[in-house]
Amino acid sequence: MFGLVLLIGLPIVIITGLLDYAAYGPQFGQALPRDVGWLRPPPFEWPTRPDWLFRVSQGLHVILGIVLVPVVLAKLWSVIPKLFAWPPVRSTAQLLERLSLLLLVGGILFQIATGLLNVQYAYLFGFDFYTAHYFGGWVFIAAFVSHVALKLPRMISALRSRPFLAELRQGPDDTRPEPPDPDGLVAPRPGPATVSRRGALTLVGGLSLLLGGLTVGQTTDGPLRRTALLMPRGRQPGTGPNGFPVNRSAAAAGVTQERTGPGWRLTLAAAGRTVTLDRQQLLALPQHTATLPIACVEGWSTRQTWTGVRLRDLAAIAGAGEPASALVRSLERAGLFNQAQLQSNQILGPDSLLALKVNGVDLALDHGYPARVIVPALPGVHCTKWVATIDFRTTAGG
Amino acid sequence: MARPPGRLATGYGSGLLHLVVNVGGLTVAGWVALRLADEPAAGRILLWFVGAAIAHDLVLFPLYSGADAGLRRLLRASGATTAPGRVRILNHIRVPALAAGLTFLIYLPGILGLGKVTYQAATGQHRQQLLGEWLTLVAVLFAVSGVVYAVRVGRRARHGD
Numbered sequence A: 001m002f003g004l005v006l007l008i009g010l011p012i013v014i015i016t017g018l019l020d021y022a023a024y025g026p027q028f029g030q031a032l033p034r035d036v037g038w039l040r041p042p043p044f045e046w047p048t049r050p051d052w053l054f055r056v057s058q059g060l061h062v063i064l065g066i067v068l069v070p071v072v073l074a075k076l077w078s079v080i081p082k083l084f085a086w087p088p089v090r091s092t093a094q095l096l097e098r099l100s101l102l103l104l105v106g107g108i109l110f111q112i113a114t115g116l117l118n119v120q121y122a123y124l125f126g127f128d129f130y131t132a133h134y135f136g137g138w139v140f141i142a143a144f145v146s147h148v149a150l151k152l153p154r155m156i157s158a159l160r161s162r163p164f165l166a167e168l169r170q171g172p173d174d175t176r177p178e179p180p181d182p183d184g185l186v187a188p189r190p191g192p193a194t195v196s197r198r199g200a201l202t203l204v205g206g207l208s209l210l211l212g213g214l215t216v217g218q219t220t221d222g223p224l225r226r227t228a229l230l231m232p233r234g235r236q237p238g239t240g241p242n243g244f245p246v247n248r249s250a251a252a253a254g255v256t257q258e259r260t261g262p263g264w265r266l267t268l269a270a271a272g273r274t275v276t277l278d279r280q281q282l283l284a285l286p287q288h289t290a291t292l293p294i295a296c297v298e299g300w301s302t303r304q305t306w307t308g309v310r311l312r313d314l315a316a317i318a319g320a321g322e323p324a325s326a327l328v329r330s331l332e333r334a335g336l337f338n339q340a341q342l343q344s345n346q347i348l349g350p351d352s353l354l355a356l357k358v359n360g361v362d363l364a365l366d367h368g369y370p371a372r373v374i375v376p377a378l379p380g381v382h383c384t385k386w387v388a389t390i391d392f393r394t395t396a397g398g
Numbered sequence B: 001m002a003r004p005p006g007r008l009a010t011g012y013g014s015g016l017l018h019l020v021v022n023v024g025g026l027t028v029a030g031w032v033a034l035r036l037a038d039e040p041a042a043g044r045i046l047l048w049f050v051g052a053a054i055a056h057d058l059v060l061f062p063l064y065s066g067a068d069a070g071l072r073r074l075l076r077a078s079g080a081t082t083a084p085g086r087v088r089i090l091n092h093i094r095v096p097a098l099a100a101g102l103t104f105l106i107y108l109p110g111i112l113g114l115g116k117v118t119y120q121a122a123t124g125q126h127r128q129q130l131l132g133e134w135l136t137l138v139a140v141l142f143a144v145s146g147v148v149y150a151v152r153v154g155r156r157a158r159h160g161d
């Protein structure tokens, strides 16, 4: 039964994880880790519609990943006799199977541990998260596919072999141990039952609901955010139009008031020409307002109303026409995300903005003042803040 | 498995599908291992992976089954009923205790306030330890479980037996 839940849930976690990689724009060599050889999802252009795409896919990745933890642990608990099987290896087949199981169990718990530490900003492991979680993900995917291919028939026959619904109506006192199974997982001399099968399923389901209830709040705005009681994004950091969460503070990015003050200029470049605009000039251009979610790769998200100049208007001003891509650079000098390349659809979309305001007021410095990129369905880390230059390119690629 | 064992099965121990599928999965892992071998932190990654593989069976399982055995011994010594047909307190302690342990494990960095520097860089806020929030959650879980227990005992007493 736990197996069935994992058979449905884990593929969703796997696919949303790979979508996260695709959302970074791997065609520009900007998905992390950069060099992944042939172990990558098929290339495609990340869409800008629906605007909640990344919010939902990455939100699901993290929430479902957490919600499935009790199920994974219950599954491991139910197969613990395997650990003490003796002799440990009887044939080559069994040796291979044991190695595969090591990858399966190590893989899932490694992904859970690194993922959980990452979303809570505790990089206790001391290695690069992207490299480890990406390649760990593939090790797990391979082991999971092998495991399902070999065990699916056994799961189906186990679910069929017993009157499942009838067993769910029994209390602990009527609960009888299972008949001996071919894998030797049923206890040979079980003690009296203290929990019914229904009770065990309810317990695991209840724990999953508890964890889900303590996590979903980070994808909401308003009072419900508080329900993510123990998560870093379980509260609004401030009040007012700029009170929503920040993903990298200006102080950490080394962006100061002087560099963003009246001396700040936006430089647009295309085909060897450059155009420079100050903030007044940008505010004098046609403004567009869009209410769009912004979703962090760490699974939390928020929806705000942004106002600014359309990126396609800026492309026209730069004389780029229909650009194939654009490289946006930040005032931030160091930092993994001080620049991001946008695809053509991400520049030309009607809601793709260089935002100057949020919720009717100027952006706060922490939210990217004087100007930041907002593109529907683009991961938050690529919605570059403190924009300094936009370089439009007419041919695709680097 | 019901097929008569062929030559492969006697030598190898299982069917061709088993061989192909397992070798396939192990190949991917082998390729990843070769690829990561030059990483500066390759040793740590391996350590965490192997650690993860044994974390449940050799760390968590002995912990929670040991705690459970201790709890049962304690209940027996204190004369709590284990008779069938009676309301037993065992699960009313087990369930909130398990929820407490699990939430502690999952939200550990927040509860203990780890990673202060990264947290501040990312959020622009000071990291406060959420120990108080977690303890409140645990207290509520135990209280709810206690109320359910009291209601069950009360109902059983009213219906006689």
Ligand code: HEM
Pocket (backbone or CB within 6 Å): A010, A013, A014, A017, A018, A020, A021, A022, A024, A031, A032, A033, A061, A062, A063, A065, A066, A108, A111, A112, A113, A114, A115, A116, A118, A119, A130, A131, A133, A134, A136, A137, A138, A140, A141, A297, A298, A299
């Ligand atoms: C079956 C288990 C899992 C698999 C196969 C998996 C796979 C992946 C993959 C392939 C990525 C893309 C990595 C990249 O872009 O470099 C990813 C990203 C991510 N995963 Fe998982 N994951 C799993 C479980 C979890 C869990 C349990 C959590 C956390 C609670 C988690 C948190 C994350 C986060 C935060 C990212 C975004 C990283 C980033 O782009 O900054 N994952 N996952």
